[in-house]
Amino acid sequence: MAEGQRWYEILLNRRPDFIPHEGVAEWELIPGCWLQVAEGIPSEGNGPLRIGVTDLKAEKDRLLKELEIDDFDIHSRSEVPVMWGTFADPWGNRIRLFEHVDKDEERKRIETILGELIFDR
Template identity: 30%
Template structure:
């Protein structure tokens, strides 16, 4: 990849019921939000320069997909099951990825993806 001026990524997830969504994402991610920058916005740092932000925006709620890379899809599914978050079956694209998805209370998709290509 060529060098760019980009240094971080924030995935924004719009929701209708902020409190309900924050509670769900706390279960999904296994912890409280790392940052509450303003009312009705919560942020979790997922990696060095990668964040997920959950904020109230009723008009846009339910239309977002967030893809989260994981080291082991089965470990992630097990973690989610223990937290009470239902995750779908693993879909494999041979020699590329394994993925499984869940849906938040507003209908936004969260897709966990494990790279199995051997190139990473």
């Protein structure tokens, strides 16, 4: 569990927000949306957990260095508004990072999802 918690601390660039009991660590990714890492045997093919980043190439480079994950390709298609890349954690859980190609669209998505929470204060 300690190894898994540390791995996700590096991935998310922060310590857990809540540790309810031994064997469980939780991060609030956005208000009301939590990632829970728990001790045990993962189900095969879990995920992907999709995480938006502002600079996919830089984040890929950081994770290749700091977590020593397997290299992964960055994909894009003209009809899809994001670039993405998928890799696995050491336990086989799939994680997909994505970056909005259109930064105005990214801002609109953030406002739609978090608008009242961050823009109406």
